Amino acid sequence: MSHSKDIRSMLSEHEKDMINEELSHYPTKRAGAVEALMIVQRQRGWISDDLLLAVADHVDMAPAELDRSATFYNLIFRQPVGRHLVLVCNSVTCWLMGADRLRERLRSRFGIDAGETSADSRITVLPNVCLGACDRAPAVLIDETLHGPLTADELDRLLDSSLSETLP
Ligand code: FES
Known part of the structure; x- marks a missing residue:
């Protein structure tokens, strides 16, 4: 062949x-x-x-x-990604409205920074330029669904429900 x-x-x-x-x-x-x-x-x-x-x-x-x-196009992945994708906006409006707190929660909960995948491959966090939802800042895209404005606790709850769908 x-x-x-x-x-x-x-x-x-x-x-x-x-x-x-x-x-x-x-x-x-x-x-x-x-x-x-x-x-x-x-x-x-x-x-x-x-x-x-x-x-x-x-x-x-x-x-x-x-x-x-x-x-x-940063949505084409040239390396393996987790089963769930979390895109955290890193543009100015979301930054002003507290996107750092969301990133900090992801870091403390999963031990990963933007651009990394959790050790159990369940979640990849990616930085993203303006998601086009500045009126909902700070905004996050979880598996193609836009959420915002979000507090860190609300992000946790959303992830609880997304991740529970893939538990054995
Ligand atoms: S700056 Fe975050 S959605 Fe526009």
Whole structure:
């Protein structure tokens, strides 16, 4: 089996179908390349080097160029992330309204700073520029749902309910 065939077989038929459907909405394949990565990430959780190569091959892009696009969009994960994602806004309005207290609570509860994953892989905390919800500062995105304004105690309660869904 040739190397390029190996790489192509990294993507399932289902993933390729979904990517092709998405790409049909774009003028060029490369214009839809980040969406293609998002599709694979939703299936796999994160984008390994092999998956990056496979998607680059599928959308006719140089892997290094696709990697740069992936890095630019900080919601493409090039390393494993926890089962739950917590994005804490680090822009000025949220900072003024006490986002530090939320980060401090996450640090004391899970022992992790922004950009880190808890030892049990249940949660990853990521810094994020303005979430577009400054009127709800300090705002946090938990698994794609926006919350705010939040106190540290309210954040704890939200996480209690999110994390309890994944307890054995
Ligand atoms: S500054 Fe935090 S949502 Fe805009």
